[in-house]
Amino acid sequence: MGSLYKDEQDDWVTVCLKYLLFVFNFLFWMGGGVVMGVGIWTLVDKGEYLSLLASSTFAVSAYILILAGGLVMVTGFLGCCAVIREQRSCLSTYFSCLLLIFLIELVAGVLAYVYYQALSEELKQHLSKTMMENYAQPGKDSITQSVNRLQQDFKCCGSNNSFDWAHSVYITSPGAEKRLVPDSCCKTITTKCGIRDHPSNIYKVEGGCITKLEQFLADHLLIIGAVGIGVACLQICGMVFTCCLHRRIKLDPY
Numbered sequence: 001m002g003s004l005y006k007d008e009q010d011d012w013v014t015v016c017l018k019y020l021l022f023v024f025n026f027l028f029w030m031g032g033g034v035v036m037g038v039g040i041w042t043l044v045d046k047g048e049y050l051s052l053l054a055s056s057t058f059a060v061s062a063y064i065l066i067l068a069g070g071l072v073m074v075t076g077f078l079g080c081c082a083v084i085r086e087q088r089s090c091l092s093t094y095f096s097c098l099l100l101i102f103l104i105e106l107v108a109g110v111l112a113y114v115y116y117q118a119l120s121e122e123l124k125q126h127l128s129k130t131m132m133e134n135y136a137q138p139g140k141d142s143i144t145q146s147v148n149r150l151q152q153d154f155k156c157c158g159s160n161n162s163f164d165w166a167h168s169v170y171i172t173s174p175g176a177e178k179r180l181v182p183d184s185c186c187k188t189i190t191t192k193c194g195i196r197d198h199p200s201n202i203y204k205v206e207g208g209c210i211t212k213l214e215q216f217l218a219d220h221l222l223i224i225g226a227v228g229i230g231v232a233c234l235q236i237c238g239m240v241f242t243c244c245l246h247r248r249i250k251l252d253p254y
Contacts, residue, residue, distance in 0.1 A: 131165075
């Protein structure tokens, strides 16, 4: 009688674990979509700014997120199959996939954290040099377009302020045609509007682009970190449930 009661209790626990894993896999699958979405959003939304950065760490973190998100969605489906089939080998494969994804996200998180620490210094050293030396220069069309969009999107002019442009290769060249700042500094862009640098015409008092781009990238990195932590917590729960169910099936004589 006691053995029968124990078997029924074990079956009830096994069924609960299966349902918990089903719920987990649904949440995990949705989380994978969110992770992939954040990665794509990071690259697409103002992705032109990546050409202004000295390192590719920010882009690499986003690509890792996209990869992890895709793996998460596939793994969520495989997890449901593993639970239905109740085979230890399937559950072991599922656990290994969860662990692999967890490690990938851990790498992305470390990269994001390291880059966050070095972000301010990189922008101060590299962005200013890029804007001063490469803007509107032969073979630097992508950088020129990125700087133009940066100044328009963030309503800024120059790396620190509009006076930075006075020392740039572009403004000191005949090609500037007496402009004091690029036309993209203007609140309303018209041909040669950069000749007049009055605050009513250009973004002169709104601040430099370094501070605004730094805040934008920092916000993106925080979102990447928050999403990664959320999915990682789900994965830890999933690995615990998988181990428990694996143990139950292993102890099942049938």
